Amino acid sequence: MSHLADVSPPTACRVCGGGVQEFLDLGRQPLSDRFRKPDELDDEFTYRLAVGRCDSCEMVQLTEEVPRDLMFHEVYPYHSSGSSVMREHFAMLARDFLATELTGPDPFIVEIGCNDGIMLRTIQEAGVRHLGFEPSSGVAAKAQEKGVRVRTDFFEKSTADDVRRTEGPANVIYAANTLCHIPYVQSVLEGVDALLAPDGVFVFEDPYLGDIVAKTSFDQIYDEHFFLFSATSVQGMAQRCGFELVDVQRLPVHGGEVRYTLARQGSRTPSAAVAQLLAAEREQELSDMATLRAFAGNVVKIRDELTALLHRLRAEGRSVVGYGATAKSATVTNFCGIGPDLVHSVYDTTPDKQNRLTPGAHIPVRPASAFSDPYPDYALLFAWNHAEEIMAKEQEFHQAGGRWILYVPEVHIR
Numbered sequence: 001m002s003h004l005a006d007v008s009p010p011t012a013c014r015v016c017g018g019g020v021q022e023f024l025d026l027g028r029q030p031l032s033d034r035f036r037k038p039d040e041l042d043d044e045f046t047y048r049l050a051v052g053r054c055d056s057c058e059m060v061q062l063t064e065e066v067p068r069d070l071m072f073h074e075v076y077p078y079h080s081s082g083s084s085v086m087r088e089h090f091a092m093l094a095r096d097f098l099a100t101e102l103t104g105p106d107p108f109i110v111e112i113g114c115n116d117g118i119m120l121r122t123i124q125e126a127g128v129r130h131l132g133f134e135p136s137s138g139v140a141a142k143a144q145e146k147g148v149r150v151r152t153d154f155f156e157k158s159t160a161d162d163v164r165r166t167e168g169p170a171n172v173i174y175a176a177n178t179l180c181h182i183p184y185v186q187s188v189l190e191g192v193d194a195l196l197a198p199d200g201v202f203v204f205e206d207p208y209l210g211d212i213v214a215k216t217s218f219d220q221i222y223d224e225h226f227f228l229f230s231a232t233s234v235q236g237m238a239q240r241c242g243f244e245l246v247d248v249q250r251l252p253v254h255g256g257e258v259r260y261t262l263a264r265q266g267s268r269t270p271s272a273a274v275a276q277l278l279a280a281e282r283e284q285e286l287s288d289m290a291t292l293r294a295f296a297g298n299v300v301k302i303r304d305e306l307t308a309l310l311h312r313l314r315a316e317g318r319s320v321v322g323y324g325a326t327a328k329s330a331t332v333t334n335f336c337g338i339g340p341d342l343v344h345s346v347y348d349t350t351p352d353k354q355n356r357l358t359p360g361a362h363i364p365v366r367p368a369s370a371f372s373d374p375y376p377d378y379a380l381l382f383a384w385n386h387a388e389e390i391m392a393k394e395q396e397f398h399q400a401g402g403r404w405i406l407y408v409p410e411v412h413i414r
């Protein structure tokens, strides 16, 4: 298996057209959110999951692109509101927007990828004009049930132009865990340029390359995470489109994210945090190929240690299950070759995933409520980004002698 690519196929950067050098190959992977029914026998769609860095603008990105209609569709099973930590995270942000950016006459906020309305519901309750874009009609319907205005559509230049014509400029355009999903980011930024008020802000938050490298959280890499942003690469991308980075904020959610604030060039004074994060990235040599190749080496080490541990536990007759049938777990199970022989089931609270098989690895998904029936010896925690919330909820598992297996930042048992 060649997971450390020595020969880099030339790929064009989706931001600047420059050459992309590959540094990590995670092998053939399925769609990370495509849970199969046990009787589905058709061939599963797969693609090669590999990551590279642009030599010109330093943007880290996948080298193969999965068509968007395959990923974001009617049955997209991820519902943001499933976690109380995330509900509070977004309610706080909405209150912050209401207090700082949405204070003029008849303010207007647009969200790209509003999911089930987890952020916009607070805006709606405040009676402020808003519109959410959400191409996945299933989750969009959940937002609409909360009274949130949703357009079941992709946000891009043409749809943004349409909103500008009919509803006027937006004071805030916001996207959480969405912009990094979008390879055609140029069209999104053109749409933001068309729709944003002259003094408006475009705010987005996504997994941070600095955290991914520091924690070796390679499971942040999957079909939907096309870009792995850093302040450096976001600044470059913003400047190409007439924007600049005016604020950054590190966030502890989803394993480590950054909230980036862009404004039109010259319209706002950048905060000190921007210069600080850019300087820290330079100091860490975050985007250097040597750093990224060392990260790839750590990923292979985790794979080898995790599979060795699971084989040992199986040989000892221990029962091992997975906890959290996350999109991230698709990368781990398929890259490491973890199937039902090593992890007999995965427990998850999402009804749309239950009684189905995980993508690629085909591990049966069972309701989280059945986790205690009976407790396994070990639970591999795929939803490690919610570790504290889950471990508190499942205290009895630990008290009964059960142990958690984690693989970020290294393989360990808790």
Ligand SMILES: [Zn+2]
Pocket: 013, 014, 015, 016, 017, 018, 054, 055, 056, 057, 058, 059
């Ligand atoms: Zn580039």
